[in-house]
Amino acid sequence: MNIEWVGSLAAVITTFCWLPQIVKLMRTRQTAGISLASNAFFATGVALWLVYGLAIGSLPLIGANMLTLVFVLIIVGYKLRYS
Amino acid sequence: MNIEWVGSLAAVITTFCWLPQIVKLMRTRQTAGISLASNAFFATGVALWLVYGLAIGSLPLIGANMLTLVFVLIIVGYKLRYS
Numbered sequence: 001m002n003i004e005w006v007g008s009l010a011a012v013i014t015t016f017c018w019l020p021q022i023v024k025l026m027r028t029r030q031t032a033g034i035s036l037a038s039n040a041f042f043a044t045g046v047a048l049w050l051v052y053g054l055a056i057g058s059l060p061l062i063g064a065n066m067l068t069l070v071f072v073l074i075i076v077g078y079k080l081r082y083s
Numbered sequence: 084m085n086i087e088w089v090g091s092l093a094a095v096i097t098t099f100c101w102l103p104q105i106v107k108l109m110r111t112r113q114t115a116g117i118s119l120a121s122n123a124f125f126a127t128g129v130a131l132w133l134v135y136g137l138a139i140g141s142l143p144l145i146g147a148n149m150l151t152l153v154f155v156l157i158i159v160g161y162k163l164r165y166s
Contacts, residue, residue, distance in 0.1 A: 007139075019121070038100050042097060
């Protein structure tokens with residue numbers, strides 16, 4: 001397996017892994033166990049990765065972090081709305 | 084601000100952002116709202132990032148993902164133990 005495929009697979013998984021969390025939140029609206037601080041910091045970090053990706057013109061960084069940011073902001077939104 | 088600093092700050096934040104979640108789990112053991120699938124996939128993706136970092140010899144990738152993997156495995160452990 002080409003090592004670049006390992007990196008690409010890693011990027012895809014760490015981007016789309018948040019979908020089950022979003023589905024769970026949509027179904028249960030149960031947010032008590034979720035840390036707002038962790039998810040808010042994560043969103044901040046991902047936004048900085050996006051800025052970095054834009055600055056160096058890296059399409060994989062831009063794409064992965066734009067999607068991840070949307071997913072994490074949805075999680076933060078649920079936490080703020082239902083806690 | 085040098086753009087490399089933005090990337091480094093992004094790496095530090097997306098690594099250590101999970102500490103508040105771990106502290107919350109240690110204090111409350113409340114795991115119901117947390118998605119096991121999301122965190123297990125995230126751990127898998129981070130492990131692949133670590134493999135990729137080792138393969139290309141990137142110290143920042145290795146360091147950040149090794150720490151993140153430890154943090155996320157702690158979260159997965161709490162989820163498995165207290166749900």
